Amino acid sequence: MDKPTKSFFKLSETIDCPVCKQSIILYDLPKSEYTVCTFCFSYLHIIAKGFSRLNKQLSKPEKTPLLKLGSTANIHNTDFKVIAYLEKREVGTIYHWREYILTSIDKGYITLSEFDGHWNLIGGKDFIADYQDPISYGTSLGYKDVEYALFNKYTPIVTAMLGEVDWDVVNEKVKAMEYIAPPYMVVAEETSNGKRIKDYYIAEYLEPAIIAETFSIDKKLIPERIGIGANQPSKHYDRWTSSLQITGIAIVLVLLIHLLLGIVKPEKELLNDDFLISHNNTQDVNEFKSFVTPAFTIDDESSNISFEIASAVDNNWLETTIVLVNESDNRTWEVSKSIEYYHGYEEGESWSEGSTKESILLSEIPKGKYHLNVYPSSGDIDRNNLYIKATSNVTMWRNTLITIFLLCIYPAVCWYMMRNFEKNRWNNSDYSPFVNEE
Structure with a gap:
């Protein structure tokens, strides 16, 4: 006008x-x-x-x-x-x-x-x-x-x-x-x-x-x-549509950055071996002999390391402490993880819980030469193997997904406000599309 x-x-x-x-x-x-x-x-x-x-x-x-x-x-x-x-x-x-x-x-x-x-x-x-x-x-x-x-x-x-x-x-x-x-x-x-x-x-x-x-x-x-x-007109609708567009662009950028980092810093296998372990008869009943892995090198200035451990435990458990040791300055990083797998048959149905493998992640490990000190223990004294795989520069999907989730919060709030506005609008009508949701 x-x-x-x-x-x-x-x-x-x-x-x-x-x-x-x-x-x-x-x-x-x-x-x-x-x-x-x-x-x-x-x-x-x-x-x-x-x-x-x-x-x-x-x-x-x-x-x-x-x-x-x-x-x-x-x-x-x-x-x-x-x-x-x-x-x-x-x-x-x-x-x-x-x-x-x-x-x-x-x-x-x-x-x-x-x-x-x-x-x-x-x-x-x-x-x-x-x-x-x-x-x-x-x-x-x-x-x-x-x-x-x-x-x-x-x-x-x-x-x-x-x-x-x-x-x-x-x-x-x-x-x-x-x-x-x-x-x-x-x-x-x-x-x-x-x-x-x-x-x-x-x-x-x-x-x-x-x-x-x-x-x-x-x-x-x-x-x-x-x-x-x-x-x-609903201002909430305008906010929702604009935030949806901006968030969509932001999510695409996050995914592109994620993929770009994977290209610039590709994953590198540091260790992949099945180690023999034996019970320590002079120590605690569940304690096994510790061992040291072969050395490996991290070439990037800073990297994450993912450890995958596995053992064929059956109705039992195995726990291990892994100590990452920098061979130049003896700086250490320590993590512990347990594997438990149980199964059985009860009231006509089979059941199982746990897994025979687990993973551990360390972040911001500096460049250098390393080895692992491994301290296993298990409830099965006859357990004789422990598989360990170490990988650097592992793709961090968890962080990317968390970022995407956080980006979606604002448009979700805008959508809720828009929807609430529309429901209030249609409260004045006998033909509300929301009537079946009450």
Whole structure:
């Protein structure tokens, strides 16, 4: 919407109310057929220039119109004049709202509706330059390759009015359906005054600040928003989609870095052997003789080392302490790991637990020549082998996956907030897609 500009509408004229004899200002007399007296609120049918007759008596509007009748504004590069104010309610409910009818010189009517502080600009094919007839899919509509979901069905009635229009807005019988794809809405109206006619209108959600700016109204006078509007855009949705895109790019970069490190620092096998072990008869009943492995070299300035140990334990255990020794300065790193494997048959079913192999990881091991001091022990005194494999520069998928998980936290929070926003929106509808999740 653009700032108000000077309009070139015809000057207003007056007619006398046949009920209270007061003068009524008409802002669009050449097209006006129905008007309301601002003094006695009689709904009048204009039958000739300067003459009208009573159609029915209306109630006084409950609220003072926020947009002044006769005021002008430039909306989407077209000058419009406010010519009518309607108060409506939904039959059989307490829901009520307000509508302002605006007219232009060459693009017909548009409507500004306000419900609980939520504003919509509603226009038809005369106003929308690239208008296309929506396609019905039952509980949804297709408009310009976008699917609009059914949000509401209702029968509106006019309870009060000021201003003028060119059709019998008070007595017309309308059934309306609203389909949403925020920030837009398709309104389907079926009138049955003699014959059934269905018309479609496209609504766009407007922020209250836009209304204040366009009509030069103090923002403090704009009604506060209550709840979530039917087609109110979700900031959480925008955050979710943007965070999803950024996170996707970040995850790809993390994976590329992970693969690049694997190329720059490929895995290197340092040790791979099956060692004979024997029970130490002079020591503790479970203790085996220690041994020293052949030396190996780490060429990178800093590397991780993965140790894989294995032994064919059967309903028993084996534990080993491995001490990595730097042969130049005798610096050591010590780790311990146990292997346990048990199995059996109980109550007609076989069971097993544990494994015959385990792994251990050391990080940030500096460059140098090393060997291992190994101290095994086992509950099986006849155990005679211990397999050890040592590998440097092992691919650290765990760290990469943790990084990816942390990257996904923010979009997950945005998704939750977006979903919660949508659930609250659809609480106002009888056609909520979330109803089966309760």
